[in-house]
Amino acid sequence: MRRSLIALTAFALATGTVALAGGHGGNPAVKARNAHMSLYSFNLGLLGDMAKGTIDYDAAKATEAASDLAALAAFTQSSYWVEGTAQGDVDGSRAKAEIWSDAAGWAEKMELMKTGSASLAAVAGNGLEALQGGIGDAGAACGACHKAYRGPRN
């Protein structure tokens, strides 16, 4: 009785862990990528709202958000952009297989995001106009990568 209870508990724990890691909760690499993207869009949203005039410009907050954006872009991210997790391979992924078949092109786009966000961070605190000018580079970097390496919605 006791032994079967232990076995049952072990089984439940094991399946629960597997479900969390794989099936039910989605692919962990894809989840990590989406989380990374959410952080990009949160910071960029703050800067974009200031640039558009939806909220008041604040030099300190703009610098913080742009610095965080640049820090995020500097992540290697290599542990969660793993091969075998393209759109169609795993649920929820919109990553194109070209990320891995065209690694040089992909690296170039990642570099574009690093330089674009670093130049934005350098000017975001220098007034509204500087922010409006700098946000274009970061936006272009987002678009350049999404154009080549993101598939359509699932």
Add this chain to the structure above:
Amino acid sequence: MLGRIFRWGVFLTLIGLGVYWFITIPKTVSDEQLAGLSSSSEDGEQVFHAAGCASCHAAEKAEGDAKLVLAGGQRFPSPFGTFVAPNISTDTSHGIGGWTQAEFVSAVVQGTSPEGQHYFPAFPYSSYAKMTLQDAVNLHAYMQTLPSDATPNAQHDVAFPFNIRRNIGGWKFLFLSEDWVSDANTPELERGRYLVEALGHCAECHTPRNALGGLDRARWMQGAADPSGKGRIPGITPAQLGWVAADIAEYLKSGFTPEFDTAGGHMVAVVENTAKLPPEDRAAIAAYLLALP
């Protein structure tokens, strides 16, 4: 008795062939129809961007000024086969440099080649059919100023029976219509409708198609399966989008959604074009989309 049935059979077959022959005749625009129009390459540049020519006809991954080299070669998979964008640069042997104005306009608004063949509707002439002839000759004038490139055209990879060009005349008979889909009762809505339904050919991707590849006008802009077979192209009706006019205009300018996600895939190329239009045009597109049911 049998002889009579046979004769009737022959008779009806001939009528059928006659009707088929008649409705599948490739139509063209004549020199006379264009006679009174003077063309402006400057105005044609705006038509070029609004109609998105470079997005499909520039080489794969072309950026910046390279997008004005319309060498072709991009591949478009679909349920009917894979289409390859042709060279429409000013090269006289591989491109369209040797075409007359009427041949160019016939190709764009009627989908008929200078050789009198139907083009496959992967080329969105069923939208361009609503283009004004003035805009078509302006576009021709502008495209004549673009560089030439001697890349030869690749063959489309389309299976029987879709590869029989004459049959496309039947497709045109069924699905090519110059009637507007939406009503427009203000100048802004009219402009937006012209940009969306004619030049921008938005419905070609955002509206689902029937089994024969015709647009389902009853589900106008409600989203469709991606022709590549992976994922979906989103619906852009007001209820599906949930954006206000300023959101749409901003997206068409910078590529940013209200959540600060960005456009992806082929839509990035669309935004590169709409960013070059005047702000009133982006506002007009927004007004049109928000007036959709």
